[in-house]
Amino acid sequence: MSLPEKAREALETFTAAGGWEQRARLLMQWGERLEALTDAERSDANRVHGCESQVWLVGEMRDGHWHFRAASDARLIRGLLAVLLARVDGLPAAELATLDLADWFNQLGLARQLSPSRSNGLNAVLKKMAELAT
Amino acid sequence: MSLKSPWRSDFPALSALTAEGQTYLDSAATAQKPQAVLDALLGYYASGAANVHRAQHLPGERATRAFEGTRTQAAHWLNAASPAEILFTRGTTEAINLLAYGLEQLFQPGDELVISALEHHANLLPWQQLALRRQLKLVVLPLDDRGLIDLVRARELIGPRTRLLAVSQLSNVLGRWQPLTELLALARAQGALTVVDGAQGAVHGRHDVRAMGCDFYTFSSHKLYGPDGVGVLYGRGEALARLRHWQFGGEMVHTASYQAADFHGAPLGFEAGTPAIASVIGLGAALDYLGNLDQAAVAGHEAALHLKLLAGLAARDGVRLLGEPELALASFQVESVHNADLAHLLTEQGIAVRAGHHCAMPLMQTLGLSGAIRVSLGLYNDGTDLERFFGALDKALELLR
Numbered sequence: 001m002s003l004p005e006k007a008r009e010a011l012e013t014f015t016a017a018g019g020w021e022q023r024a025r026l027l028m029q030w031g032e033r034l035e036a037l038t039d040a041e042r043s044d045a046n047r048v049h050g051c052e053s054q055v056w057l058v059g060e061m062r063d064g065h066w067h068f069r070a071a072s073d074a075r076l077i078r079g080l081l082a083v084l085l086a087r088v089d090g091l092p093a094a095e096l097a098t099l100d101l102a103d104w105f106n107q108l109g110l111a112r113q114l115s116p117s118r119s120n121g122l123n124a125v126l127k128k129m130a131e132l133a134t
Numbered sequence: 135m136s137l138k139s140p141w142r143s144d145f146p147a148l149s150a151l152t153a154e155g156q157t158y159l160d161s162a163a164t165a166q167k168p169q170a171v172l173d174a175l176l177g178y179y180a181s182g183a184a185n186v187h188r189a190q191h192l193p194g195e196r197a198t199r200a201f202e203g204t205r206t207q208a209a210h211w212l213n214a215a216s217p218a219e220i221l222f223t224r225g226t227t228e229a230i231n232l233l234a235y236g237l238e239q240l241f242q243p244g245d246e247l248v249i250s251a252l253e254h255h256a257n258l259l260p261w262q263q264l265a266l267r268r269q270l271k272l273v274v275l276p277l278d279d280r281g282l283i284d285l286v287r288a289r290e291l292i293g294p295r296t297r298l299l300a301v302s303q304l305s306n307v308l309g310r311w312q313p314l315t316e317l318l319a320l321a322r323a324q325g326a327l328t329v330v331d332g333a334q335g336a337v338h339g340r341h342d343v344r345a346m347g348c349d350f351y352t353f354s355s356h357k358l359y360g361p362d363g364v365g366v367l368y369g370r371g372e373a374l375a376r377l378r379h380w381q382f383g384g385e386m387v388h389t390a391s392y393q394a395a396d397f398h399g400a401p402l403g404f405e406a407g408t409p410a411i412a413s414v415i416g417l418g419a420a421l422d423y424l425g426n427l428d429q430a431a432v433a434g435h436e437a438a439l440h441l442k443l444l445a446g447l448a449a450r451d452g453v454r455l456l457g458e459p460e461l462a463l464a465s466f467q468v469e470s471v472h473n474a475d476l477a478h479l480l481t482e483q484g485i486a487v488r489a490g491h492h493c494a495m496p497l498m499q500t501l502g503l504s505g506a507i508r509v510s511l512g513l514y515n516d517g518t519d520l521e522r523f524f525g526a527l528d529k530a531l532e533l534l535r
Contacts, residue, residue: 020479020482020483021529021533023482024478024479024482025533028533051474052473052474052477052489052490053472053473053474054504073472074472074474074478075472075475076474076475076478076479077474112481121474
């Protein structure tokens with residue numbers, strides 16, 4: 001399974017990060033790259049519940065491939081969304097369904113962000129993504 | 135000023151957490167346990183577990199004696215008139231649910247239940263749902279700027295239709311003692327029942343329920359340095375007699391046939407099923423441990439830590455404190471910094487604090503906040519814990535701004 005180009009870039013930069021500080025800086029940089037959502041897209045229907053910050057997720061299928069966009073009012077969550085989208089955007093539906101995203105965050109050194117605590121929003125984002133994709 | 139806690143070494147978890155690089159400043163959520171409590175838990179299991187109030191055999195007898203011993207201790211701790219006024223529950227939340235169901239038949243549509251704007255969910259949702267079940271009016275007492283229940287408004291809102299007042303002694307977000315003396319007097323003057331939620335208050339100082347003059351008082355063991363899964367509900371004898379049974383099964387029954395049953399009164403009639411025996415015994419050990427400490431020294435240490443916490447927060451730009459906390463904790467927000475971001479970076483640095491709404495969503499809405507960071511203190515915390523927290527806070531803010 002070949003990695004999308006952006007995902008490869010994420011893997012290279014994050015695995016080279018030398019500690020929590022550098023990872024945090026990288027996350028904030030990646031977060032700034034998220035494509036903006038329109039006001040209309042920041043709707044209740046697109047809200048992901050279970051996040052301490054506000055998160056919106058929009059997904060659409062084009063030619064058998066999933067395309068996601070996301071936004072948050074918190075900077076580090078934006079970064080986490082960015083590295084998540086880097087891994088999943090443009091995948092065929094079948095591949096998305098079987099993808100081990102926990103493993104992806106593990107590889108990036110961000111495994112802790114997937115803690116089962118309900119205050120952590122990333123799991124809710126993954127769940128919503130899976131719901132959209134099925 | 136180093137502010138060393140002389141009790142820190144009584145808590146093995148503190149050195150375990152320190153070795154892991156963790157600074158524990160979340161005691162308002164749950165407290166670490168002293169060795170004496172761990173010993174009591176292990177001692178009970180290692181010497182032979184048995185159910186209580188059911189068997190004649192030696193282990194059953196021993197467990198029952200230890201279990202009832204805690205009831206007597208809790209009665210002394212709160213200065214209740216009798217151990218029969220102490221009910222064990224799973225925690226504060228269950229105690230308040232017990233009251234909301236057990237008192238339900240006393241209320242008629244249009245009656246008023248009074249709570250305050252600072253209640254955490256445990257002292258809001260059971261009353262809210264009771265109000266919905268019985269078409270009662272839920273009256274919410276507003277707060278003043280310092281985070282105190284507004285007594286002027288309370289005098290207007292507590293009236294002849296008030297049947298029950300349920301308020302927290304100490305807010306888990308705002309950290310202030312509430313004006314209970316005045317509030318309870320207002321409710322009593324209307325003949326209303328009174329419930330004091332001591333979930334946070336019980337942890338900071340001993341309270342005399344008879345002097346307080348409430349009908350019910352409740353707290354959770356796990357915040358009071360005891361095991362989890364057990365809470366204490368004190369009920370004044372006459373008030374307890376008004377409770378209807380709410381959970382059925384086990385030794386709460388007096389006689390039972392297939393079609394009918396009658397039940398024990400308080401306390402056993404309100405302790406359906408097998409209780410958290412080990413935890414109750416552990417709570418006894420926690421009360422013993424706390425009872426042997428120099429209360430003034432504990433209060434002095436906690437006050438000094440709290441001052442240091444407030445001074446440190448005040449010295450930093452853009453920090454906005456919620457209310458004017460007077461002990462135990464401080465909740466705050468930082469201007470133009472998202473709570474979630476700050477919480478994330480504090481976590482990365484091993485600082486264990488709470489972030490979010492602290493189970494008090496309506497209060498956060500009232501304050502116009504999406505959440506806050508809360509630092510809360512236990513008697514085992516040191517000045518160095520706060521220094522590590524402030525170091526991490528500065529680092530986090532430097533990255534975020």
